[in-house]
Amino acid sequence: MTDKSPRWGRWWRPAVDDEVSDEFGFHMEMRVRDLVAEGLSPEEARAEARRRFGNLQDTSATCRALAHERDHHMHRPLRFEGIRQDVRFALRYLWRHPGFAATAVITLALGIGATTAIFSVVNAVLLRPLPFPEPQRLVDIHTNWRGNGSNVSAGNFTTGIERASVFDAVAAVQWSSLNLLDETTAERVLAARVSAGYFDVFPMTPLHGRVFTKADDVPGHDQVVVLSQRLWTRMFNADPTVIGRDVRLSGRPYQVIGVMPDTFDPTTEREEIWLPIAFTAERRMTHDEHFLSVFGRLKADVTAAQIDADLAKASARIVAADAQANQERVFAIRPLTELLVGNAPDRLRIWMAAVALVLLIACGNVANLLLARAASRQGELAVRAALGAGRTRIIRQLVTESLVLAAVATGLGLLIAAAGVRALVSLEPDTIARLDQASLDGTVFVFAVALAAACALVFGLWPAWSQSKSSVPSGIRQAGRGSESGRIGERWSTGLMVAELAVALVLLVGAGLMIRSVVALERADLGFRTDGLWTGRLSLPADTYADPARIVLAIEDLRQKVRAIPGVSSVAVTSQVPMGVGGNSNGLLPEGRTYDPSNAIDARLRIVSPGYLETLGASIVAGRSLSDADRRGGQKVMVINSRLAAAAFPGENAVGKRIACCEQAPDGHGPDFKTVVGVVADINWRGPGRPLSPEFYLPATQVPDEAWSWIQRTLYLVVRVPGDPLSLTEQIRLATRATVPGTPLFDVRTMDERRSRSQRAQTFNTTLLSILGLLGVVLASVGIYGVMAYFVNRRTREIGVRMALGATRSDVLVMVVRHAAVAVATGLAIGMALSFWATRLLTSQLFNTSPNDPLTLVLVSTLFALVALAATAVPALRAASVDPTNALRAD
Amino acid sequence: MPDMLHGTLEVLILKTLVQGPRHGYAIARWLEQATDAVVPIEEGSMYPALYRMEKRGWIAAEWGMSELGRRAKVYRITPKGRRQLVSVTEQWAKFSAAVSNVLLKG
Numbered sequence: 001m002t003d004k005s006p007r008w009g010r011w012w013r014p015a016v017d018d019e020v021s022d023e024f025g026f027h028m029e030m031r032v033r034d035l036v037a038e039g040l041s042p043e044e045a046r047a048e049a050r051r052r053f054g055n056l057q058d059t060s061a062t063c064r065a066l067a068h069e070r071d072h073h074m075h076r077p078l079r080f081e082g083i084r085q086d087v088r089f090a091l092r093y094l095w096r097h098p099g100f101a102a103t104a105v106i107t108l109a110l111g112i113g114a115t116t117a118i119f120s121v122v123n124a125v126l127l128r129p130l131p132f133p134e135p136q137r138l139v140d141i142h143t144n145w146r147g148n149g150s151n152v153s154a155g156n157f158t159t160g161i162e163r164a165s166v167f168d169a170v171a172a173v174q175w176s177s178l179n180l181l182d183e184t185t186a187e188r189v190l191a192a193r194v195s196a197g198y199f200d201v202f203p204m205t206p207l208h209g210r211v212f213t214k215a216d217d218v219p220g221h222d223q224v225v226v227l228s229q230r231l232w233t234r235m236f237n238a239d240p241t242v243i244g245r246d247v248r249l250s251g252r253p254y255q256v257i258g259v260m261p262d263t264f265d266p267t268t269e270r271e272e273i274w275l276p277i278a279f280t281a282e283r284r285m286t287h288d289e290h291f292l293s294v295f296g297r298l299k300a301d302v303t304a305a306q307i308d309a310d311l312a313k314a315s316a317r318i319v320a321a322d323a324q325a326n327q328e329r330v331f332a333i334r335p336l337t338e339l340l341v342g343n344a345p346d347r348l349r350i351w352m353a354a355v356a357l358v359l360l361i362a363c364g365n366v367a368n369l370l371l372a373r374a375a376s377r378q379g380e381l382a383v384r385a386a387l388g389a390g391r392t393r394i395i396r397q398l399v400t401e402s403l404v405l406a407a408v409a410t411g412l413g414l415l416i417a418a419a420g421v422r423a424l425v426s427l428e429p430d431t432i433a434r435l436d437q438a439s440l441d442g443t444v445f446v447f448a449v450a451l452a453a454a455c456a457l458v459f460g461l462w463p464a465w466s467q468s469k470s471s472v473p474s475g476i477r478q479a480g481r482g483s484e485s486g487r488i489g490e491r492w493s494t495g496l497m498v499a500e501l502a503v504a505l506v507l508l509v510g511a512g513l514m515i516r517s518v519v520a521l522e523r524a525d526l527g528f529r530t531d532g533l534w535t536g537r538l539s540l541p542a543d544t545y546a547d548p549a550r551i552v553l554a555i556e557d558l559r560q561k562v563r564a565i566p567g568v569s570s571v572a573v574t575s576q577v578p579m580g581v582g583g584n585s586n587g588l589l590p591e592g593r594t595y596d597p598s599n600a601i602d603a604r605l606r607i608v609s610p611g612y613l614e615t616l617g618a619s620i621v622a623g624r625s626l627s628d629a630d631r632r633g634g635q636k637v638m639v640i641n642s643r644l645a646a647a648a649f650p651g652e653n654a655v656g657k658r659i660a661c662c663e664q665a666p667d668g669h670g671p672d673f674k675t676v677v678g679v680v681a682d683i684n685w686r687g688p689g690r691p692l693s694p695e696f697y698l699p700a701t702q703v704p705d706e707a708w709s710w711i712q713r714t715l716y717l718v719v720r721v722p723g724d725p726l727s728l729t730e731q732i733r734l735a736t737r738a739t740v741p742g743t744p745l746f747d748v749r750t751m752d753e754r755r756s757r758s759q760r761a762q763t764f765n766t767t768l769l770s771i772l773g774l775l776g777v778v779l780a781s782v783g784i785y786g787v788m789a790y791f792v793n794r795r796t797r798e799i800g801v802r803m804a805l806g807a808t809r810s811d812v813l814v815m816v817v818r819h820a821a822v823a824v825a826t827g828l829a830i831g832m833a834l835s836f837w838a839t840r841l842l843t844s845q846l847f848n849t850s851p852n853d854p855l856t857l858v859l860v861s862t863l864f865a866l867v868a869l870a871a872t873a874v875p876a877l878r879a880a881s882v883d884p885t886n887a888l889r890a891d
Numbered sequence: 892m893p894d895m896l897h898g899t900l901e902v903l904i905l906k907t908l909v910q911g912p913r914h915g916y917a918i919a920r921w922l923e924q925a926t927d928a929v930v931p932i933e934e935g936s937m938y939p940a941l942y943r944m945e946k947r948g949w950i951a952a953e954w955g956m957s958e959l960g961r962r963a964k965v966y967r968i969t970p971k972g973r974r975q976l977v978s979v980t981e982q983w984a985k986f987s988a989a990v991s992n993v994l995l996k997g
Contacts, residue, residue: 019964022962022964023915023938023963023964024938026914026915026916026957026959026961026963026964027915027916027919027934029959029961030916030958030959031916033959034920052934053934053935054933054934054935055935058935059934059935059938059939062939062942063938063939063942066939066942066943066945066946067942067945069946070942070945070946073946
């Protein structure tokens, strides 16, 4: 390339290689000229010049390297200067176009904020490790009998686990609800009885005082407690002198020895007080009551093979210790995090997917906004190109604009996320462990920034690429409307609109299915009448009610007193109500089967007063219910449910047959058989949609004495009150106080409340998904409005021409609506196809509703189509009201 | 010894350019003549020195028309380079005065 101008000045820079070879070439030429002038021949001169220069190659290389370094040093400030300029331009652009800026920023902020909020939850629940050293070594230990998991008995814990060799520490835990009395206040608190190793399995420095040692875990020396910070603050006003003081727990005095910080909640049960479990020697030999949760901290360097081998040895030990209780019983472990997390991954996956769809719609809207802007910026960019900005430079500037937009939106988005997290934490009904720890920490912040950058590239890169392609002359001449790239932009706009419609439909269908599922849950028949049923619990103190006869009398007395309250139609007492906490199960042996543990049927025990099944409104399908006739000393009877009847006596009538359970026969030989006097229809005791179990009902007058310890003397009072059950609470309390003084009623709820509580996870899921669905619809509608407004705007002149040529207002209206309707129909069709596949994700959360439920699909689609068409109404009407003369004059 | 020569070369180049912008060949010729060929200047060391000084900001380059009718890279001294020259000249004066003191006395 030859340039004729005499000076290029300092602004022209050749490439480094050219620079160096050029300079050396010049030098040689000059040298040759001078040598020739001194008298050498041209060839001699050239040879001499080369000789004098020295090592051409090396010198060249050195100079080239130096030149590159020089350029690097000099260009760095220039490069930064360029980026700073781009950012300044971008901010100025946003400032000068507030409508565009506000819409884009708010849309994107909503998307980023919602996604970040949900991610904070995922981070707290699934990603953050437990607050203990090396949490991956923490395991939950249980026993499996024929594939069914169960808790561990004290005997099995002592013989099996305490003697195992792969653990650094193990702990047995039993939870119960206890009355805590200090000088003036009495409260019912959730307590955990723990073995000495508990604070070794979960090491954390106490706030005050100390934790248990082995010495405390011995009967007689076990009257010490550790408080939680929450309880300490609430009951003792965070007074540090509480260490050493005595409190009364369910009648016995205990000394407070320590306080644990609020972050100490190893199993997310939120217990507030810890006491030593202090097994007696007798207890340590009992292998058949499986009530303990057991946790362990594995040694640092054990292999899976070593763990398996050690557990197998432990399982062998317990079978040897008590073959009857432990036949076919094996120990098994799983990571503690698995236990705590439960089914949260399924639910959180759905939340994440839903919010990701919302984010996609938001990005689609912003992309559309940028495309609409692109047409009007055609001229500006063309001028810049003419002034020498390379294509890369223009792309870089447009991408910087997108990044600046994303950065501003992230700022607002983080505020939205903070509010969102607070809302989630306060409204989520405690069904996901550790959700209350969700917060905007470092990880979440990094996620938000990365997300924003990704979005900026997604919606910014393509418009930037296409805009920079426009050639200079056509760009300058046609500033804006009617240009070729404008038309292509419109096609993309419509395409984006169709995509948004599809995505929003998928969201809506998901929400619709969840709503249907919740409705089905509420309508489900549980096998009894849940309305008008008052329930409450009371715990008889062990010292005054040691004698079972006394308990039976108290129950009878209580029933009579409550029955006398006006408004009560029936009363009963039970050890566990449907959807109530607690409960026990026993192995039942139908008569006729060999006395072998492998023939036992695991069934849930209910100790009941007469009239229980009638009060519930359950239906007896064979025989009779339990009555006052079933007294102590009389024929031992039980009522079973259909499921148990089918398992124990398949194909036969169970009434009159006998089943053994719960105790040895009075003569000491063999099991104690009870006669089945009735069969009741199955009751969904866990709540709608949950699995059923075999159940059996024993009269309170006839249960073995130990049974009262099994249920910790805690009973439910069940009262049928047609109308408003809770209105009689005070009177029932009075009756209770009169019958069993010093035994407060707690957990007072109607059965309907218990039912709602059992569904609260699904209800929350549905609410959240509905909110996200609504957000998606609103954003999509705004998007549709924007696209249609742009569409109409671009065609103003064309509409003017048509109207001038005789088109009526309704013709114009039809033209606009037809364009919209095609897009909407396409979008909905794609959306329906997508939802067939996407709603499979919801299957685990749906009750009685198929993921492809046609009714929901049709309803939702129709609703959405109407909303979408409504969104096109304003632009369509504006199109129809175009004044032809103005339109034609406009340019 | 090569180090001293190294630094000396750069100072000499700066001194040259104080008198006006020159291209690389002109600098080489001046150096040959000014030191009476006592200090042998190999092109191999001069050009790297020039590039180094350009990188450090003591000299700056432009492209101008040359005697041959083709473009050539022309160097000029920058304010930074002038400052460097002054500072080194002072140091040299101090150094040589001290050495002369020792060598020529007594």
